[in-house]
Amino acid sequence: MTKPTSPPTATVRKLWRFHGGLHLPDHKSLSCEQPIQPAILPKRLVLPLQQHIGAAAKPIVAVGERVLKGQMIGQPDGFVSAALHAPTSGTVVAIEERAVAHPSGLTAPCIVLESDGEDRWVELQPHGNWTALDPSELRNLIREAGIVGLGGAGFPSFIKLNPGARTEVDTLILNAAECEPYITCDDRLMRERADEVIAGARIMRHALHARRVVIGIEDNKPQAHAALGAALARIDRSDIELVQVPTLYPTGGEKQLIKVLTGREVPSQGLPIDINIVCHNVATAAAVHRAVERGEPLLSRIVTVTGRGVATPRNLEVLIGTPIDDLLRQCGGTTPTLARLVLGGPLMGITLPHGGLPITKTGNCILALAPGEFGQHGPVRNCIRCGECARACPANLLPQQLYWHARAKDFDHAQDYNLFDCIECGCCAYVCPANLPLVQYYRYAKTEIWAQARDKKKAELARERHDFRTERQEREKAERAAKLAKKKAALEESPAADSEEAKKAAIKAAMERAKAKREAAGIEPQNTENLTADQQRQIEEAEARRATEKKNESANERE
């Protein structure tokens, strides 16, 4: 048998397209030729305990404790949670509230680690022969390694690798679209570490028992495509399919990529697993490979530092917890014209108040934007109902209706228009001729609905407890009343206790009872029986003495 000479990418495949989407200026050339460089080891790392969707990790180290690189310092708290590891060796100097990269600008519990510069590893436990491992053992390894979705959402990966006993996974899709402008970290990863991505994909496939694997990559990354193709050819795996998809924002959205590759649609508010598909990011796959085959937990990620607001854009391999300022410094610092610092891409990223915040597991890009560089500008005007937003929406929603309802705080109607199917991609706001901050309205409405749901739950609990208390108080009152009534009844039962005669009768009866008892016992109680002669004599003496004393007394009285 002859091996195929061309990489297994030649397959022509039918592709579908999703509604809407935008062709955006991609600005990827700023950084896509910059090879991955390790970021300088920072002096201090700030590690938020929550870098993922779910419950925050629980710290398992104490202040002052020395830790080694790769040592677990926060353990998952509950099922939907992720572990946290020390990205380098050093000393835990604080476990406290620190400012984190969150749109709220609030603080959150963090472990602060001072590096000792030695970068000394803990003992690693690689599992080279992972095919012998059970899927649940693999999931455990991945859970222990603290791996979360590195594409941006940060959902604990081991959960997405657990389809459940009755669900068969038809397709595992590896998301290599990287559709948002500026970002090139996945592009570089695939160019330089294609083998790791493929190895991770195979492990994931094993864990899921997926029938097939499809890697979806946008056609603006020909070199990454070629690198993956070459890696596949090296291991001769024709069961992993590499598919080029047209570049169109937001193809990298999970639901959009699934539609493009399979023609199937994830149901409203559902998950890909509902249609037997699981989707993971390529960087997550590489992290899974490292965790399983090398035993390395997730300690670092590739971050694109780019934009016209930074001197030399770069792709850096950054330890989790590194301050953003350190990265900017390594890229020659920001230009004096810097207008806005963004974590993530220009459409979905969040504006950072300053660069003192740490990189987390989900931080794929630091974007330093010069004034007027990208997106909406100009004053906000009234909606002219042009419908451009509805044409652009990749989730097939009606952004204008959502806007009106969110603006009016009419959340029920916003939900009727499937607000929660909005992926916040920003297409609607990008095309809006009135420059309305549409996504902000949707985010406002979503978080407000969640807050109201929390309040409602709390009110429900309060009502339950209040009702219980009222019921208890009434029950206690009834019990007290019943007790009182019983006592009263008992008193009344005894024959007319209040009449004078009855009292006398009772006394008489009591006296008679006592008398009868005495008689039953025989003669008067005596302790003078069976006395010894000596005791008898003593008694007689005492009696005689008493008699004489009595006589004397009466004689004295007479005197």
Add this chain to the structure above:
Amino acid sequence: MLTAIVALALLALAFGLLLGYAAVRFKVDSDPIVDKIDAILPQTQCGQCGFAGCHPYAEAIAKGEADINMCPPGGETVVMALADLLGRDAKPVEGGPKEKMVAFIDEQTCIGCTLCLQACPVDAILGAAKQMHTIIESECTGCELCVEPCPVDCISMIPIKVAPATWTWPYPATSIKPEHAS
């Protein structure tokens, strides 16, 4: 003529019986609107509305004796929901919006008198006579009813801290100006 009268009388009797049966069979014990209003109220049982709790306030609203803006813990959301339900006009909350609070017992000062225990409408205080009391934070509705009875003033109300997980995006602050404003 007679048949008409008899027929009408029979019909009247039949419908009368039907209505009478329906009145017994489908008897509604409480006013359903009261329950609907009560479902909207935040159940803090704080009495800040001037009634003995959320349900009495709901009854008063249903009877038209109370306004819909008397619930400070519920805030704007509750007023809007009540206005929507009852077809009344929404108006600003009496006393203005209020920060969400939770009670806190200074355990050093507490003498274990149980007065706050008796005041708490949702049994959110744990303790016994001559034992130190403490607030079960997750159950506390922030009604402040325990503050007044405390003889040693050891209960204070502290604002609930907003964490990133419970934070809500602010309402977009855009001032849309008319195009041709001078």
